[in-house]
Amino acid sequence: MDKFLEALPVVVNALNEGFLQTLKLFAVTLVGALPLGLLIAFGSMSRLAPLARPVHWWFRRRNQKAAQAQQPERSPGRIARALIAFQPIRLLFRLVVWVIRGTPLMLQLLIIFYIPGYVLDGGSPWPSGDPGRFLAAAVAFIINYACYFSVIYRGGIEGVPVGQQEAGQVLGMTKGQIFRHVTLLQMIKRIVPPMSNEIITLVKDTSLARIISFQEVIWAGYAFLKGSHGISGLIWPLFFTGLYFLVFNGLLTLLFGWVEKKLSYFQ
Amino acid sequence: MPVLDVQHIEKHFGSTRVLEDISFSLDQGQALAIIGSSGSGKTTLLRCLNFLEKPDQGTIAVNGSVIFDAADPDTQKESEVRKKRLHFGLVFQSFNLFPQYTALKNVTLAKELLAQERPDFKQNKKQILDEIEAEGRTLLEKMGLSERANHYPSQLSGGQQQRVAIARALALHPDILCFDEPTSALDPELTGEVLKVIRSLAEQKTTMIIVTHEMAFARDVADQVIFMDGGVIVEQGPARDVIERPKEERTRQFLSRYAQG
Numbered sequence: 001m002d003k004f005l006e007a008l009p010v011v012v013n014a015l016n017e018g019f020l021q022t023l024k025l026f027a028v029t030l031v032g033a034l035p036l037g038l039l040i041a042f043g044s045m046s047r048l049a050p051l052a053r054p055v056h057w058w059f060r061r062r063n064q065k066a067a068q069a070q071q072p073e074r075s076p077g078r079i080a081r082a083l084i085a086f087q088p089i090r091l092l093f094r095l096v097v098w099v100i101r102g103t104p105l106m107l108q109l110l111i112i113f114y115i116p117g118y119v120l121d122g123g124s125p126w127p128s129g130d131p132g133r134f135l136a137a138a139v140a141f142i143i144n145y146a147c148y149f150s151v152i153y154r155g156g157i158e159g160v161p162v163g164q165q166e167a168g169q170v171l172g173m174t175k176g177q178i179f180r181h182v183t184l185l186q187m188i189k190r191i192v193p194p195m196s197n198e199i200i201t202l203v204k205d206t207s208l209a210r211i212i213s214f215q216e217v218i219w220a221g222y223a224f225l226k227g228s229h230g231i232s233g234l235i236w237p238l239f240f241t242g243l244y245f246l247v248f249n250g251l252l253t254l255l256f257g258w259v260e261k262k263l264s265y266f267q
Numbered sequence: 268m269p270v271l272d273v274q275h276i277e278k279h280f281g282s283t284r285v286l287e288d289i290s291f292s293l294d295q296g297q298a299l300a301i302i303g304s305s306g307s308g309k310t311t312l313l314r315c316l317n318f319l320e321k322p323d324q325g326t327i328a329v330n331g332s333v334i335f336d337a338a339d340p341d342t343q344k345e346s347e348v349r350k351k352r353l354h355f356g357l358v359f360q361s362f363n364l365f366p367q368y369t370a371l372k373n374v375t376l377a378k379e380l381l382a383q384e385r386p387d388f389k390q391n392k393k394q395i396l397d398e399i400e401a402e403g404r405t406l407l408e409k410m411g412l413s414e415r416a417n418h419y420p421s422q423l424s425g426g427q428q429q430r431v432a433i434a435r436a437l438a439l440h441p442d443i444l445c446f447d448e449p450t451s452a453l454d455p456e457l458t459g460e461v462l463k464v465i466r467s468l469a470e471q472k473t474t475m476i477i478v479t480h481e482m483a484f485a486r487d488v489a490d491q492v493i494f495m496d497g498g499v500i501v502e503q504g505p506a507r508d509v510i511e512r513p514k515e516e517r518t519r520q521f522l523s524r525y526a527q528g
Contacts, residue, residue, distance in 0.1 A: 075282065161363070163359060163363035164363060166319055166359070166363065167363035167364075168377075169317075169318075169352065170319065170352055170355070170436075171352075171376075171377035171436075171439060172349055172352050172353045172377060172381060172439065173349075173377060173380060174349060177380050181365075181380065182365055189367075265419060266366040266367045266419050266420070266421060267420075267421040
């Protein structure tokens, strides 16, 4: 017991420091991924089809000529229809989302931290030491979480009835005004529950960054097993880290509950 | 000169022709009712007028100037379409009020956003917004909803919601106010209160186009009636003539079903 009381302040100090790193990565990821996710959502909903006009035009001209020559009209076949439906921006964004969601975040962390050093002439572009590890982890987390968020955003936007947009249009609003003043809040209301899931997962996922030696709270707890601050062979600090996650996620849960209640004034 | 002159409108969805050679005109202060069975193209026609659908052929002229010509891409620029829409107001079947705003804000929002484009907005912001709000309250009062100005749509009955939607459309002073089956989502009791409002608008000589299934209402309130079937205008003329003494067999068939019901 004496030994425990002796170690406790040292351990709590070290874990506090570790959890501060956890929170830093969490906060930076949110700040980056929330807007980036919206951008990806817009990209993956893009209806830009650059070949539709030329193909339609070609058929119209062909059919005009056919009509002059009193030959039968032709409607677009399978290939022409595929060209008309070709939407490169949507395709590109959905491809990125597929790759990012389809591979482990841990692998993405390793790739983003180590691969540039191998392929770039000047060596690793990341600053040396802890700042570099943090930056690499932040980049990996932002990209990864933006992709997940984008799908939630898309669901939220597509869930707003099309009549809302049309009502804005007939009132002479611009697309941007319709999004900001009509769609946005309705989307937010819809996405709070799935976003709360994802954000709570993010708090815990930050511990994956220890794979590139980012010194977050679990890293700090585990260090007492191997030896840290003159203490070694202690297992309980590792389990003790769970309390940090639990308390913080409890606060987040309260926050999301509050937001949901705030938005319950409309349906 | 008619307020609205529509010539040879044609619209396809894929290979299906939903509107064919639609031509009509509407004079200032007149109410036009469009009747016909579901799928006859009535709603699509209204949506074309409001630029929610783009006709494949034809022209639309308001107050003598062509605002849409299918053959002239210059008339279809997105930036200008936005302004041209303001010639028309549209009241939807399903109201489409903005749920996150009060009745009053629903009425004033678009006007406030438009006002932001005024060069003097920054200087006179407070005064402009106060005027818009006062006008919004007046409109709601006209609709018999002054008590409901601060209610959210979910706190209003269907009939009240639709009256807010009418006030919202009127707030922008459209040249032509369009109604797309304004009472089809309402039970008979609530239908009455909405029809009463539209009737009083007609009495005040509001230029209107009303797509409706309420034949008696169309006969009593509209000056002109168009009967559509299969994407074409089968018959058009003075309301009483078309509804009480239809010339075309198809119109008779359609109206007899209402007489029985």
